[in-house]
Amino acid sequence: MAQVFYFFIFPGLLFASVAGGFLSWFDRKLTARLQFRVGPPMLQPFYDFVKLLAKETIVSSEAAKSLFLMAPVFAVTGACLSCVLIFIPVFGIGNGFQGDLIVIFYLMMVPTISYIIGALASGNPLSNLGASREIKLLIGYEFSMLLVLAAIILKAGNTVSIHDIILLQQQEGAFIGSLSGVLLFIPLMMCVQAKLAFVPFDLADAETEIAGGIFLEFSGLTLALAKLAKYIMMLVLPSFVIVVLLGGFRLDGIHILWSLLKLIGLVLLITLVRNTNPRLTVGQSLRFFFIWMNLIAVVAILLAYAGL
Amino acid sequence: MPEKTIIPVGPYHPLQEEPELFKLYCDGEIVTDIEWETGYNHRGIEKINESKTFEQVFFVVERICGICSTSHPFAYANAMEEIAHVTVPDRAKYIRSIVGELERIHSHLLWVGLAGHFIGYNTVFMWAWKYREPVLDLFEIITGNRNSYAMFKIGGVRRDIEEKDFSTILTILDGLKPKAEMLMNAVIDDPVIHMRTKGKGILTRQDIIDFCAVGPTARASGVDIDIRRDDPYAAYPLVNWKVIVAAEGDIFAKAVVRFLEIFESISIIEQCIEKMRKEKPGDIEVKVKNIPEGDGSGRAEAPRGEVFHYVKSDGSNAPVRHKIRAPSYVNVATFKKSCVGQTITDATLALAAVDPCYCCTERMASVYDARTRNKILDGTGLIRMSQEQTRLIQGRKSKVEGQRSKVEGRRSKVEGRRSKE
Amino acid sequence: MGLTDYCFKKSLWLFHFAGASCNNCDIELLDCLTPRYDVERFGMVLVGSVRHADVLVVSGSINQKCRSRLLTIYEQAPKPLLVIAVGACGCTGGIFAEGNTFAGPVDSIIPVDLYIPGCPPKPEAFLAGIVKLLNK
Amino acid sequence: MMETNEFIELMKFKYKLNVIRTYIRYKNRVLFDLNKDVFFKAATFLYKELNFRFIIATGRDNDKTYEIVYHFSNDQTGLITNLRINIPKNKPEIESLTSLFVAADWIEREMHELLGITFLNHPNMKSLLSGENWKEGVHPYKLESRQAKKP
Amino acid sequence: MSTQNVLHMVIILPVLAGMVLFLIPRQYFYTKGILACLAALINLVFSVLLFGRSSEMINICVGKELIPATSALQAVIAQAESFMMMNSDGLGRLIVLFVGLFTFVICVYSLGYLFSRTRPKHYFSWFMITAGFSNGAVMADHVLLFIFFWGILGLTLYKLVRGHNSLSASAAKKTFILIGASDGIMILGVALIWHLGYPLSMSSMSITTGNALPVAAFICLVIGAFTKAGAFPFHSWVPDYASYAPASSSAFMPASLDKLLGIYFIARLFNQMFILNEWITLVMLIVGVSTIIIGVMMALVQHNYKRLLGYHAVSQVGYMVTGFALGTPLGIAGGLFHMLNNAIYKSGLFLVAGRVERHTGRNMIEDLGGLSKVMPVTFFAAVVFSLAIAGIPPLNGFASKWLIYQGIIEFGKGEGVANQLWIVWLVLAMFGSALTLASFVKFLSGIFLGHLKDVYLTIKDNRFLLCAPQILLAALCIVFGVFAAEWVIPKIIVSVSGEFSYTGVWESATVSLMVALSIILGLLIYVLFVGKKVRIDKPFMLGEQADHRAGFPVAEFYKTISETPFLRFMYKAAEKKYFDIYEVARGAVLGVSKGLSWLHQGILPVYMIWIIAGLLIMLLIVM
Known part of the structure; x- marks a missing residue:
């Protein structure tokens, strides 16, 4: 029963969607402010969600119906699971629900894959195009992310346990304090940007090119769930960065404030990048990750070997 | 082999505000042909x-x-002034040019x-x-409306500045x-924008000549044409300015040309x-009594290029034939060249780069509104007009009243905004 | 007013259908998104797919060719759906109603919830219209 | 760069036999009434040798014939040259200009659609605009279709 | 029944059954099939029985008692006794169990699948014989006995590829030549071992790879194993086999049995027969990860879905090689577990491919689409298999890959060169998994999603004989994934690999429970909450009518990737078969023979010159 509570209430579905919703509002609001606009009200993500829940859900006649309808459910599940696995060690909840870095890495892939599968299942040709871009992008950034991951495992002394990594950082200072840590931060943030499908890597759901791409056929409940998964990922990915590079969260005294600031700072960074760049093409993104980000990551790994 | 695959762009696509269907024939992500x-x-409209x-x-x-x-x-x-052999007073010329250049900006x-x-x-x-x-x-100050200014008439302009x-x-x-x-620097210096735009959708000089493209599209390819200079009209011969040309x-290059033109316009x-x-306020129009038989071709440099109107009059009070060639009509055709070989993205x-305006492109057979035959002076008049029509047609009184009060509300809002600024 | 109704009104997503328009209404509609008017503070965003739409904004006169497309799009949108006819042309056919390709104002094809007349309506008029509709 | 008069003389000289009438409206507006047979050569001459730019063509049904006015522009002098050709209604055919420049493609398709004129040697002679706006085979710019329209 | 008898049963019974089936005329196809299924079932039962036994060495030399003790034959038998040793240890019994399982499952499927046109001659006979000899090879302790069984398997493989068309014949030839050549090399390896004076019994062999000769022996043997398993660069028969052989035989041989055997032998080689030195480990790891990456990169651009699966059959081997090369219990467990999992989902995928091919008659992804509407069961199975092979938690592919990753990370704590490069192995192995996912997105969506052509509307997906094997395998995928840590690994794997401790945590059962709960919740929401609000409508094509030419064909998904500068070069080279050892060797042979034929032009003076030149050279050497 405890697991069910962890999964659905705290730090799972409910907590993650509320927190992620606020972060996504923060992102939208900040975007608006950067563009001299007022921006949406604070509860906007929740309005959107509830509205979409109440709307009609349309399934394309070309779709593989069951898969199309279930894909967003998988997305939410994957996002939630990764959230739980990240936060369980953070909150020091002992038993029952654990996973290591590799598991989290794979679970964080699940929402993206679900979107891709859902888009392909929708039977819309334009979604196909979006899905093809998304999966190419996935191939692109996954390699950089893996390098970063490996570097972190290396820095943590060949352990993959989230708990140990946090503990190590709290004892010996966050990984970002070292030169290799700083270098690792760059590709990792770019991967986060790509995973969140924000500009400059939003080519899969580029509205002005392919009219919504992978989400083109989603409507009503399916769209609501897809949005929910996005909200959760908005919490999960920055938290992941914090856990592996920025010293994790600490929940005592003044550290709560620091942890919150880290989270908000990261979202701020994501939003800034998102608002100061145009979208890249598939080839350019692939080149960006394959050449530049991998280069940085490899240099960081070499530095980490040298103990820097 | 499977049939050629098509990526549709449009008709109701967020890329374009107006409906138009482009079928991009693709091979992988590469566009091999385009059809519209x-x-x-x-x-x-011509009709x-x-x-x-x-x-x-x-x-x-x-x-x-x-x-x-x-x-x-x-x-x-x-075109009409050519038929009627009218020379417009200087002040009207200036006003025309001002409005024209504001529009370009x-x-x-x-x-x-x-x-x-x-590009996201x-x-x-x-x-x-x-x-x-x-x-x-500024338009509101000069003409009274934000769009559709109703400033022109044969022989002059309707409103003085x-x-x-x-x-x-x-x-x-x-x-x-x-x-x-600042905006120009932000765009032109952005390395990512360079990546996205440089060397993409290239139209060579010869392409421009083949397609007879005009305006910034042509000027960005090194074809130095600008109707304002080549076939001078209005106040353009009276002021100093230069035609912006880029070669790439x-x-x-198209973006650069447009940016620099903004400064020229200013x-x-x-x-x-x-x-x-310097000059004293004078006439803003000459009265034109009647239009003789004949035909006239008039040109103007629109923001997108040369607009061409050909009017044929038989001496009555209405044109017999009115041919309109908007710049997009020739510019849009260049997609056949600029899109092919590019990726879909x-x-x-490249579709957007010529600043296509399908409304212009498709006006053809002309239509004129009988109900607006009487003197419509500005947009506000039209609003009122259409409200009345709405009421007539819908018979939904309450709604119209709602809209009335809405117009009031808007007015007060405008004022509120003004005072705030 | 139930929760869903409330949320619906707080989060209207617009899909823009440009009929045979002169572009003015479309541009003024886009203007609503931009800093001076910023409809996003009411939770409105412009969406690219009609599947996400709550509001179908129709501008311009409707010609024979648009007509069937408009119907298709209307059917493809998830309900509940509001329809807004923008501009003189959208409301009545306006200046183009006499054309040989004219196929009737919007409300002769699909039910319309809100008319925003004007040639073109100012963004303020658009906002005011939406507010009116929501308070109905 | 040449003066308008020189240009007219040149044109006249070259196509003397077939230029039916010449109008000079302004210093930079010229209109030639050309015979159908010679207009292609004239257009080639304008485009290839004098570097004129094709603007557009206007098609019109003037009750007796179809009248097509080809508008060319010289961007150095601002000169607009109009070539007017009358085509008999019973045989509405004329040489296409697409082999000279691509820009003629659309307007010829459009005239084909609106007036029913056939352009010979056009690579893609199908309708440009209407799709479903009017029935197949109806040419809305013909006088008879205009009169058939509801008032 | 003693273990010895059970052992006899699992080897002799299938072979006997196969022999009997030869006698039944061809027209009684179903009788043959049913008999084969029965035999396979009995074989499976015996395999399970055998699995329950404990490890022992067994002599299968029968008939010793019948011969008088004084007979001269006794001496021969005594000689043969050491030769006929069988080792019923954990690894062997595990493999036998799975051989039994796959034999039965695919036999049932074959019964439903094969129809006269594509039916190879004596299919079931060869099928059963293959099963028997596989069991024999797995159990054999003496290397020569092993080689005997192994060699015959090459022959049966050849017989099973032969289908109806000439392409399958050429694939069969290629397979036969490659496998045969590798068997020859293996015998060379055995000879080397014998030359070195080591005992030829696998269990007592423990060769240190100190100097050149043991290393050469190792390499000879490992080439045999790699060819069988299909590891780079000896993989090239697998895609050809997969494309042209009947799908049921692809599911049987390259997808499951050959993997089991090849990896079985790799396991023996790496962890029992030889003690690998640092450099060999390094080379083996390089072979492992390059197999992963090259196989999957090739799969990515395939248009023929059977060929795509063939390349994946290659790619997955890389994980197992990597796992065994690590040499740690964790790595061995991972490799072993992955071998089982791979056999399950890969043969499942071939079953799916077989069904698709049978119903549509098409091989190319771009000719298909939308089949999920008419083949729901197959589709469901395909989704499970695809996600499993892509390593999506909580399916079995993830569980075993995760073990291998753990192994690599743990391995990284060591001192050697290979250990220090652990990041390379880890990153490439995990990246291979992402690429696998990408190509399975193509496979799934190209075949099952999208627009369904009208010709395929009549397809029925209700044949029990075809559906049941798929569902069984899909269920196994789920069970092996969900209960990996709780049940499968401790019960099945640990006994073979030895005890180990995890460095990471993966609570598959809890997570699976949550996944199940959320799926149920999702279903509930759909059924209760929005059920009435779901509407079916035409796809939104920006206002236009859907055009079926519209859209982005799945088959062309990765064109962007294959066209990037470096990869384009590699793919071009691969297209020209520069990486295909068979073609390279063929080219070399042809080149040499061309040169020789140029020399043998039949002109006497030229020969004379050659002879004199040769004499001169000999003189020089002698002097």
Whole structure:
């Protein structure tokens, strides 16, 4: 029963969607402010969600119906699971629900894959195009992310346990304090940007090119769930960065404030990048990750070997 | 092998505000051919015009395209004045040029914004449109409406610019300059924008000549044509300015040309105002009694290129044939060249790069509105008019009243905004 | 007013259908998104797919070719759906109603919830219209 | 760069036999009434040798014939040259200009659609605009279809 | 029944059954099939029985008692006794169990699948014989006995590829030549071992790879194993086999049995027969990860879905090689577990491919689409298999890959060169998994999603004989994934690999429970909450009518990737078969023979010159 509570209430579905919703509002609001606009009200993500829940859900006649309808459910599940696995060690909840870095890495892939599968299942040709871009992008950034991951495992002394990594950082200072840590931060943030499908890597759901791409056929409940998964990922990915590079969260005294600031700072960074760049093409993104980000990551790994 | 695959762009696609269907034939992500389907926007304007009087035609040609709503009347006026052998007073020339150049500024800013939107750079979109707003305010000051200005008539203009407005216009333009410069630098210096636009969608000089393309599209490919200089009209021969030409022919060059033209336009307006200040207020129109038989071709340089109007009159009060060639009509055809061989992503940007305006492209068979035959002076009048029509047709009184009060509400809001600024 | 109704009104997503328009209404509609008017503060955003839409904004006169497309799009949108006819042309056919390709104003094809007349309506008029509709 | 008069003389000289009438409206507006047989050569001459730019063509049904006016522009002098050709209604055919420049493609398709004129040697002679706007085979710019329209 | 008898049963019974089936005329196809299924079932039962036994060495030399003790034959038998040793240890019994399982499952499927046109001659006979000899090979302790069984398997493999068309014949030839050549090399390896004076019994062999000769022996043997398993660069028969052989035989041989055997032998080689030195480990790891990456990169651009699966059959081997090369219990467990999992989902995928091919008659992804509407069961199975092979938690592919990753990370704590490069192995192995996912997105969506052509509307997906094997295998995928840590690994794997401790945590059962809960919740929401609000409508094509030419064909998904500068070069080279050892060797042979034929032009003076030149050289050497 405890697991069910962890999964659905705290730090799972409910907590993650509320927190992620606020972060996504923060992102939208900040975007608006950067563009001299007022921006949406604070509860906007929740309005959107509830509205979409109440709307009609349309399934394309070309779709593989069951898969199309279930894909967003998988997305939410994957996002939630990764959230739980990240936060369980953070909150020091002992038993029952654990996973290591590799598991989290794979679970964080699940929402993206679900979107891709859902888009392909929708039977819309334009979604196909979006899905093809998304999966190419996935191939692109996954390699950089893996390098970063490996570097972190290396820095943590060949352990993959989230708990140990946090503990190590709290004892010996966050990984970002070292030169290799700083270098690792760059590709990792770019991967986060790509995973969140924000500009400059939003080519899969580029509205002005392919009219919504992978989400083109989603409507009503399916769209609501897809949005929910996005909200959760908005919490999960920055938290992941914090856990592996920025010293994790600490929940005592003044550290709560620091942890919150880290989270908000990261979202701020994501939003800034998102608002100061145009979208890249598939080839350019692939080149960006394959050449530049991998280069940085490899240099960081070499530095980490040298103990820097 | 499977049949060629098609990526449809349009008709109701967020890339374009107007409906148009482009079928991109693709091989992988590479576009191998393009085909278009038109007619979604066909209104038959040329045909409508034949049932209108010469004066009324102005209101139709204004509505060929909302963005070029000065250029079409401009060209039409040129054509009519050629038939009627009329020379327009200087002050009217200046006013015409001012409106025309303001339109160029607003249209180019609009394009910059939309192009930013298309490449996912929403900040550029928002900023460009924010800086476009003062230009629309200027329009409101000069013509009374933000779009569709109803300024032109045969032999002159309808409204004078008052002395007291000059300083306002100059202040707003002065405020615009640094902002436009900032925006230009932000766009032109951005390395990622370079990646996306440089070397993409190239049109060579020969392509331009083959397709007979005009305007910034041609000028960005090194073809030095500008109707304002080549076939001078209005006040353009009276002021100093230069034609911006770039050689590369890619999307980036088009953006650069448009940006620099904004500054040229600002300078033209300032010079016009200087000259108007020096001269005493005079006539803004010559009365034209009747239009003789004959034909006239009028041209004007719209933001997108040369607008061409060919009017044939048989001596009555209405045109027998009114042919309109908007710049997009020739520019859009160049997609066949600029899109092929690009990836889909670049092709969609290349579609946007010529600043296509399908409304212009598809006006063809003309239509003119019988109900607006009487003198419509400005947009407000039209609003009222259409409200009445709405009421007539719908018989929904309450709604119309709602809209009435809404118009009031809007007015107070405008004032509120003004006072806030 | 139930929760869903409330949320619906707080989060209207617009899909823009440009008929045979002169572009002015479309541009003014886009203007609503931009800093001076910023409809996003009411939770409105412009969406690219009609499947996400709550509001179908129709501008311009409707010609024969648009007509069937408009119907298709209307059917493809998830309900509940509001329809707004923008501009003189959208409301009545306006200046183009006499054209040989004209196929009736919007409300002769699909039910319309809100008319925003004007040639073109100013963004303020658009906002005011939406507010009116929401308070209905 | 040449003066308008020189240009007219040149044109006249070259196509003397077939130029039916010449109008000079302004200093930079010229209109030639050409015979159908010679217009292609004239257009080639304008485009290839004098570097004129094709603007557009206007098609019109003037009750007796179809009248097509080809508008060319010289961007150096601002000169607009109009070539007017009358085509008999019973045999509405004329040489296409697409082999000279691509720009003629659309307008010829459009005239084909609106007036029913056939352009010979056009690579893609199908309708440009309407799709479903009017029925197949109806040419809305013909006088008879205009009169058939509801008032 | 003693273990010895059970052992006899699992080897002799299938072979006997196969022999009997030869006698039944061809027209009684179903009788043959049913008999084969029965035999396979009995075989499976015996395999399970055998699995329950404990490890022992067994002599299968029968008939010793019948011969008088004084007979001279006794001496021969005594000689043969050491030769006929069988080792029923954990690894062997595990493999036998799975051989039994796959034999039965695929036999049932074959019964439903094969129809006269594509039916190879004596299919079931060869099928059963293959099963028997596989069991024999797995159990054999003496290397020569092993080689005997192994060699015959090459022959049966050849017989099973032969289908109806000439392409399958050429694939069969290629397979036969490659496998045969590798068997020859293996015998060379055995000879080397014998030359070195080591005992030829696998269990007592423990060769240190100190100097050149043991290393050469190792390499000879490992080439045999790699060819069988299909590891780079000896993989090239697998895609050809997969494309042209009947799908049921692809599912049987390259997808499951050959993997089991090849990896079985790799396991023996790496962890029992030889003690690998640091450099060999390094080379083996390089072979492992390059197999992963090259196989999957090739799969990515395939248009023929059977060929795509063939390349994946290659790619997955890389994980197992990597796992065993690590040499740690964790790595061995991972490799072993992955071998089982791979056999399950890969043969499942071939079953799916077989069904698709049978119903549509098409091989190319771009000719298909939308089949999920008419083949729901197959589709469901395909989704499970695809996600499993892509390593999506909580399916079995993830569980075993995760073990291998753990192994690599743990391995990284060591001192050697290979250990220090652990990041390379880890990153490439995990990246291979992402690429696998990408190509399975193509496979799934190209075949099952999208627009369904009208010709395929009549397809029925209700044949029990075809559906049941798929569902069984899909269920196994789920069970092996969900209960990996709780049940499968401790019960099945640990006994073979030895005890180990995890460095990471993966609570598959809890997570699976949550996944199940959320799926149920999702279903509930759909059924109760929005059920009435779901509407079916035409796809939104921006206002236009859907055009079926529209859209982005799944088959062309990765064109962008294959066209990037470096990869384009590699793919071009691969297209020209520069990486295909068979083609390279063929080219070399042809080149040499061409040169020789140029020399043998039949002109006497030229020969004379050659002879004199040769004499001169000999003189020089002698002097």
